[in-house]
Amino acid sequence: MNQPRLSDHAYAGIVELIKSKDLEVGARLPSEAGLAEMFGVSRAIVREALVRLASDGITEARRGAGSFVKSRPSERLAAFMPMSELPATLGSYEVRFVLEAEAARLAATRRSSLEMAHVDEGMDMLREALLSNAPAHDEDMELHRRIAAATGNPAFLIAFDALWSDVEKIMRAGVDISRSRPPEVIATMLREHELIVGAIRAQDAEGAALAMRWHLWEGRRRLMP
Amino acid sequence: MNQPRLSDHAYAGIVELIKSKDLEVGARLPSEAGLAEMFGVSRAIVREALVRLASDGITEARRGAGSFVKSRPSERLAAFMPMSELPATLGSYEVRFVLEAEAARLAATRRSSLEMAHVDEGMDMLREALLSNAPAHDEDMELHRRIAAATGNPAFLIAFDALWSDVEKIMRAGVDISRSRPPEVIATMLREHELIVGAIRAQDAEGAALAMRWHLWEGRRRLMP
DNA sequence: GAGCTATAACCTGTCCAACAGATTTGGACT
DNA sequence: AGTCCAAATCTGTTGGACAGGTTATAGCTC
Numbered sequence: 001m002n003q004p005r006l007s008d009h010a011y012a013g014i015v016e017l018i019k020s021k022d023l024e025v026g027a028r029l030p031s032e033a034g035l036a037e038m039f040g041v042s043r044a045i046v047r048e049a050l051v052r053l054a055s056d057g058i059t060e061a062r063r064g065a066g067s068f069v070k071s072r073p074s075e076r077l078a079a080f081m082p083m084s085e086l087p088a089t090l091g092s093y094e095v096r097f098v099l100e101a102e103a104a105r106l107a108a109t110r111r112s113s114l115e116m117a118h119v120d121e122g123m124d125m126l127r128e129a130l131l132s133n134a135p136a137h138d139e140d141m142e143l144h145r146r147i148a149a150a151t152g153n154p155a156f157l158i159a160f161d162a163l164w165s166d167v168e169k170i171m172r173a174g175v176d177i178s179r180s181r182p183p184e185v186i187a188t189m190l191r192e193h194e195l196i197v198g199a200i201r202a203q204d205a206e207g208a209a210l211a212m213r214w215h216l217w218e219g220r221r222r223l224m225p
Numbered sequence: 226m227n228q229p230r231l232s233d234h235a236y237a238g239i240v241e242l243i244k245s246k247d248l249e250v251g252a253r254l255p256s257e258a259g260l261a262e263m264f265g266v267s268r269a270i271v272r273e274a275l276v277r278l279a280s281d282g283i284t285e286a287r288r289g290a291g292s293f294v295k296s297r298p299s300e301r302l303a304a305f306m307p308m309s310e311l312p313a314t315l316g317s318y319e320v321r322f323v324l325e326a327e328a329a330r331l332a333a334t335r336r337s338s339l340e341m342a343h344v345d346e347g348m349d350m351l352r353e354a355l356l357s358n359a360p361a362h363d364e365d366m367e368l369h370r371r372i373a374a375a376t377g378n379p380a381f382l383i384a385f386d387a388l389w390s391d392v393e394k395i396m397r398a399g400v401d402i403s404r405s406r407p408p409e410v411i412a413t414m415l416r417e418h419e420l421i422v423g424a425i426r427a428q429d430a431e432g433a434a435l436a437m438r439w440h441l442w443e444g445r446r447r448l449m450p
Numbered sequence: 451g452a453g454c455t456a457t458a459a460c461c462t463g464t465c466c467a468a469c470a471g472a473t474t475t476g477g478a479c480t
Numbered sequence: 481a482g483t484c485c486a487a488a489t490c491t492g493t494t495g496g497a498c499a500g501g502t503t504a505t506a507g508c509t510c
Binding site: 007044047048055056091092094095097099102106153156159161 | 230232269272273276277280281316317319320322323324326327331378379380381383384386387388390
Binding site for chain 1: 492493494495500501502503
């Protein structure tokens, strides 16, 4: 349907360049001509990519001088964020606590029947994956995502996606998410999710928020006892 | 400092075109050559504007056919307040309510003196910008960002950045964020921020959360009365 | 050698002309 | 009327060109 443009490739390439070469905030990128040669495209394509990067707040162009890194993608904290003492996974759970609990509460009050069907479908997928002892990581995320979507508020999805992609990275780097789980853990995880979905279906706002908080609390404990 | 590019003019012009001519979703825009002549710029400039518009989800280009309206700028704002009966709640504010209130609470309890200094510096920058009647939009965001950073939890920053970059884009496409504010509004905005910063300095967790919630509530009201 | 200056090299911002490939349109033909 | 083909139109991409701003350097002065 939507074939990718060359400028998409250049956009991704420049982001990759910043991350791989570890360019700090304020560092100068290669010139447009240099980037064009690097990616094998014309200068106009590089310009289109740079315009988007600037619009996204990642780079900044100064006429006559060059393009500079304004804030690094996804690692925008580098500037003054002192490395936290909190384990990174705990950190993301801290945010998910408030974010997803509120999402569950709003989903319970505002869900349409279509959104409820999406949540149910996500629950089915998770159940099937868990019962067949598959990793189920993707299905877990998808269910949480659909609950966030059921709020009818895209902002929840935006925050959720940003957070989760980070969590995923950490998990892939650290914990082995595909290790097999004992059956009682599987049953517990299923019950926790079913509690949440049930409360949303019953339009029980406080129950949904509580069930979500409980689930996240237990999940964090399972991840790092 | 940042001289406007011609493509900014074209971007705004096309948005204006969609709004004034009341082009519906799916309607075809004039061709790139037509738009170029309309705004008195070259086709390359129009292309840069269209690339940004597409990246912002407002238009969509189909090769060989033309550029089409994907979602109207004003409706994107509406998309962020689908709240059925809730009194005019901006969707992103709904998320910021829980996210930033929690960040303020944690910042008050966990802040280091270095992080407090960063917050103070951000407050100074905002004060200066507001008192000189500058747009102050960047400074406002920066202060909120530093409060999120003062939690010591990178996850707050990640969620905050994701949310804000989207809010910013919508604002650029829709509302005029640089309109001048009456002096009493400036004073109010200053006081609200100072309340938050003060509570964080005093390590008053509940006070910080409350002040943040109040500030966001008032801010939403200022944005769309 | 230190400091200042002019100049050359480089860079972004913008324009123009051109061609490839996809889509739409209109007319010719049946 | 219905089908098919060709021309017109449009986006995607390239290369070259020039204006105007920035940076570095060579050279001059003291």
